[in-house]
Amino acid sequence: MGFLVVAAGVSILTTIGIVVSLLLPAIQFFREVSITEFLTGTSWTPRFQDPTFGVLPLITGTMWTTAIALSVSIPIGLGAAIYLSEYASTRTRKFFKPTLELLAGVPSVVYGLFAVTFVGPVVLKEWLGIEVATFSVLAAGLVLGVMIIPTVASLAEDAMSAVPRALREASYGLGANRMRTVLRVVFPAAVSGIAAAIVLGLSRAVGETMIVAMAAGSQAKMVTDPLEGGQTMTGFIASAALGDSVQGSLQYNTLFAVGLTLFVLTLIINIISIRLVNRFREIY
Amino acid sequence: MAAITAEPTAVTRPLTAASHGERNPQSLIFLILLWASLAFGILVLVVLLVNTVLEGRSRIDAALFTNYTSQIDPATAGARAAILGTAWVIGTTALLAIPIGVAAAAYLEEFASKTSRFARLVELNVQNLAAVPAIIYGMLAAAAAVAVGIPRNTVIAGGLALALLILPVVIVATREALRAVPQEIRQGSLALGASPMQTLTRQTLPAAVPGIATGTILALSRAMGEAAPLLLLGGLVFVKFDPNGLLSGFTTMPIQIFDWAGRSQVAFQELAAAASILLLVLVIAMNGLAIIIRNKFTTGR
Numbered sequence: 001m002g003f004l005v006v007a008a009g010v011s012i013l014t015t016i017g018i019v020v021s022l023l024l025p026a027i028q029f030f031r032e033v034s035i036t037e038f039l040t041g042t043s044w045t046p047r048f049q050d051p052t053f054g055v056l057p058l059i060t061g062t063m064w065t066t067a068i069a070l071s072v073s074i075p076i077g078l079g080a081a082i083y084l085s086e087y088a089s090t091r092t093r094k095f096f097k098p099t100l101e102l103l104a105g106v107p108s109v110v111y112g113l114f115a116v117t118f119v120g121p122v123v124l125k126e127w128l129g130i131e132v133a134t135f136s137v138l139a140a141g142l143v144l145g146v147m148i149i150p151t152v153a154s155l156a157e158d159a160m161s162a163v164p165r166a167l168r169e170a171s172y173g174l175g176a177n178r179m180r181t182v183l184r185v186v187f188p189a190a191v192s193g194i195a196a197a198i199v200l201g202l203s204r205a206v207g208e209t210m211i212v213a214m215a216a217g218s219q220a221k222m223v224t225d226p227l228e229g230g231q232t233m234t235g236f237i238a239s240a241a242l243g244d245s246v247q248g249s250l251q252y253n254t255l256f257a258v259g260l261t262l263f264v265l266t267l268i269i270n271i272i273s274i275r276l277v278n279r280f281r282e283i284y
Numbered sequence: 285m286a287a288i289t290a291e292p293t294a295v296t297r298p299l300t301a302a303s304h305g306e307r308n309p310q311s312l313i314f315l316i317l318l319w320a321s322l323a324f325g326i327l328v329l330v331v332l333l334v335n336t337v338l339e340g341r342s343r344i345d346a347a348l349f350t351n352y353t354s355q356i357d358p359a360t361a362g363a364r365a366a367i368l369g370t371a372w373v374i375g376t377t378a379l380l381a382i383p384i385g386v387a388a389a390a391y392l393e394e395f396a397s398k399t400s401r402f403a404r405l406v407e408l409n410v411q412n413l414a415a416v417p418a419i420i421y422g423m424l425a426a427a428a429a430v431a432v433g434i435p436r437n438t439v440i441a442g443g444l445a446l447a448l449l450i451l452p453v454v455i456v457a458t459r460e461a462l463r464a465v466p467q468e469i470r471q472g473s474l475a476l477g478a479s480p481m482q483t484l485t486r487q488t489l490p491a492a493v494p495g496i497a498t499g500t501i502l503a504l505s506r507a508m509g510e511a512a513p514l515l516l517l518g519g520l521v522f523v524k525f526d527p528n529g530l531l532s533g534f535t536t537m538p539i540q541i542f543d544w545a546g547r548s549q550v551a552f553q554e555l556a557a558a559a560s561i562l563l564l565v566l567v568i569a570m571n572g573l574a575i576i577i578r579n580k581f582t583t584g585r
Contacts (some may be wrong), residue, residue, distance in 0.1 A: 001481065004395060007387035008402075011409040011455070014448050018420060021427030079321025087318065098575050100325050105502075105571045107509025109538040110336065110560045113545045117553060118335050149325050179311040200415070207417025209512035210538070214545060234419050234512070241422070241516045247430070259423050263416065270415040 022263055025256035032250055038257065044220040046254045053254065055261060057220045061137065061230035064223045065212055066205040068141025069148055073201055077152025078194070084153070085160040086182050097157070104150040112214030115143040120215065135217030135229040144211050152201045159193020160186055192277045199273035203266050209234040233262045336564065340557030348558055352524040353540060358551035363559045365523040369534035370508060372527045376443025377450065377507050382500055384447070385454030386489070392455070393462040394484055414452040421449045422516025429517075436517045440530040445513040450503040457499020461492035494581035498574045505570035509563060511538035537563050
C-alpha cells in the first residue's frame, strides 16, 4: 500500500522537480538580465560578444509555426472527425481511425527529415513554385500541422460520438438532412470536447521540438515572412543544448529562462483548456 | 386502389435521403470536403513512408546494423551504438514507468477516496504533466542527474526523462483498464475473504492486463521515437562503443537521425532515411501489436 501512495506521489514530485529545476537557473539568469528586457526585447543573440536577450523573436517564431500548424490541423482534423463519427460505417471507421492515428505515431525526427528533404524543396518549391528558403517556417509549420491532425481528429471524434443518438433522431425528425444535423446539432452539442481537442493540438504545436529544430532553421529573428527561416522557443533550447555551454554560466541559464517561459505558456494554455471545457460542457 | 398503394411510399419517402436534400449540391460538397480531409491525412502518411523508403533503401545493409557512426565516411557508417542505446534506454524507461504508473493508477482507482485532497492533487498533476512539452523533461532529468552527481549523458538519465514523460499516459491507460473490470470480480474476491490488496494483485490487475498492455506499448513506442528530451542530456551523438549499463553513455536512433539529417552531404541524408525506416518499422510494429491486443480483447463490446 505504501508503494502505491509513493507511486502516486511521483507525479507531484515531478511537478515540483520541474518547477525547481527550471526556476533556480532562471532566477540566476534574471539577476543578470532584467525581466523587462527579456519579455520586450526584439533581438535575441545570447551567443554574441555583446549578447542581447529579447525573447520576442523566439515567441514570434513559435506563434508562426503554431498558427500554420493549426490552420492545417483544425479544418482537416475536424473534417476527418466528422466523417468518421457521422458518415463512416463501423467497418470503415475501424480501419481508418487507427490508420490516421499512425500519423501521430511517426517519430518527430522522421517528420523533420520529411520536411527538410521533401516538403520544403519538392512540394513547396518544385510543385507549388513557392520561393521558400532552405529552412522555412512554412515547411516546419505545415509538417507540424500534419503531425497534429490525429490529435485533433481523434478527440473531436470521441466528443461527437458521445452525443446521444436521440439528438440526431430529433433533428432528422424535424426534417433536417445529415449535413444540417451535423453542423447545427451534433457539432454544437460536442463543442466542449472539440474545443479541448483544438487546445490540446495547440499545446502540442507549441511544445513540439524536433520538427521545428530541423526544418525552421536556427536564426532567431522577428518572423514576419513564413517563407524564411526562424527559430522557436523549443528550437532554441534544442540547439543551445547541443552547444557546450558551461553549467552555471549565463548561456547555460538562458536555456532555463526560455524553458520556464515555455512551461508557463503551456500551463496557461492548459488552464484555459480546462476552463473552456467546463464553460461549454453540455449536460445530456 | 391506386391511392392506397401510393400512400405507404408517400409516408416512407421523407425518410430516404434523396428527397430530403441529402444529395443537394451543398451536402455533396460538404461530404467531398470531409472525404478529402480524411484522404489528405492518409495520403501524407503514404507519401512520407514511400519517400523515406526511396531515400533510404540503398543504405539498408549490414553495415547499418554492425558499424558505428562516422564523421567522415557516411557510405559505411552505421547505427550500431544507436540501436543498442535505444534498447537500453527504452528498457530502463519501461522498468521505471510501468511499475510506478500502474501502482499510481491502482491507488487512484481502487484505494483513494474521491474526496481525498492528496488524490485530487495527484489527478490535477497528472493532467497538467500530460501537457508539459517533452523537452522540459530533458531539463528535469539533466538537473536530477547533476543533483545526484552522475553525468547527464547516462542511460539512467535518459530512461528517467522518458519514463516521466510517458508516466501520465501509462496512468491514464491503466485507470481506464481498471475501470473496465466488472465490480463483481472484486466483490467475489472480497467475499471469499481476500484482502483489498490481494484482490488487486490476484484479480483486478490480471483482468486489466490487456488494456494496460495496449496503453503501455503505445506509450513506449512514443518514447522510442522521442529525441527532444535526450538532446538536453548533452553530447549524445559520437558514441562509438556498445552501451553496457545504467551509467554508460549512450545515443539513440532518433538522436542519431537528427544528427545525420543536419549534415550537408547527401550520403548522410540517405543514412538518416535508412535509420528512419528502421525506426518506423519498430514503431509501426508496436502500434500494430497494441491494436491487435485491443481488438482481441474488446470483441465483446
